[in-house]
Amino acid sequence: MDASTPARKTAGPAPRGRNPRGQGERLHAEIVGAAVRLLDQLADDQALSLRAVAREVGIAATSVYIHFADRDALVLAALEHCYAGLLRAVDEAESGATDPVAALRARTALLGAWGREHPGLYKVLHESTLDRRRDMSFRDEMSQRTTAAVRRCMDAGLAPRADPETVSLDLRTAVHGAVSLRLNQPELPWPALEQQVERFLTKLVGIPPLEP
Incomplete structure (x- = not known):
């Protein structure tokens, strides 16, 4: 190409057409979804930029401000969206349980697995x-x-009677610690998370261990 030939610009994302009237909620949801994806990649809410979110969706950065006043507002909406989805997933996991112990086991296992599968979101x-x-x-x-x-x-007589709030806090602390340490010290010789969670349930809640 000689010097007189104009340089060809690198193609960016195709510009997004304007949403038809009444579809602002759809764009709002797309912005939140883009923020969720980027937060999972970045693992740091401070590293998220509204411009990056806009690029992910294919809109102008100013369009993000129509829906969210600042980055904190967008991150908060993204995390609340994650929690809503996580609550639905827990409900689904518990729905197939045959008794309260199986339900607690399914709930705890899912929460631990979610943190392992979404380390960036978990950190945020x-x-x-x-x-x-x-x-x-x-x-x-x-x-x-x-x-x-x-x-x-x-209440079903499947775990020793104690203060359920205290036991629940102990259990959540243990599971959170197991997931968090795996994310921050992956080089340690970790046992299978499922096995560790099962030991927490047995030792902290007092439910019978799974039969081999």
């Missing part, structure tokens, strides 16, 4: 500084449901 959910700036009380429902699941095991 539990290790970011966002909760110092914004209300993240939507996370409380998961804790309350775990406490209720522990209580059902006790």
Whole structure:
């Protein structure tokens, strides 16, 4: 190509057409979905930029501000969306359980596996500084449901009677620690997460161990 030939610009993402009237909610959902994907890749809410989210969706950065005032507002919406999906997944996992112990086991195993499969989101959910700036009380429902699941095991006589809130907190602390340490110290000789979670259930809740 000689010097007189104009340089060809690198093609970027195809420009997105304007949403028809009434489809603002769809764009809102697409922005949140893009933020979820990027947060899982970045594992850091401070590294997320609204411009990157806009590129992911294929819109102008100014369009993001129509739906979210700032990055914190978008990250908060993305995390709340994750929690809603996680609650649905837990409900589905528990729905096939034959008794309260099986339900608690399914719930705990799913939560541990989710953290392992979505390490970036897990870090942002539990290790970011966002909760110092914004209300993240939507996370409380998961804790309350775990406490209720522990209580059902006790009420059915399948676990020793104790304070279900304390036992639930112990269990959640153990599972969170197991997942978090795996993410931050992957070089350690970790046992299978499923086996470790099963030991937590047996030792902390007092349910009978699974038969080999």
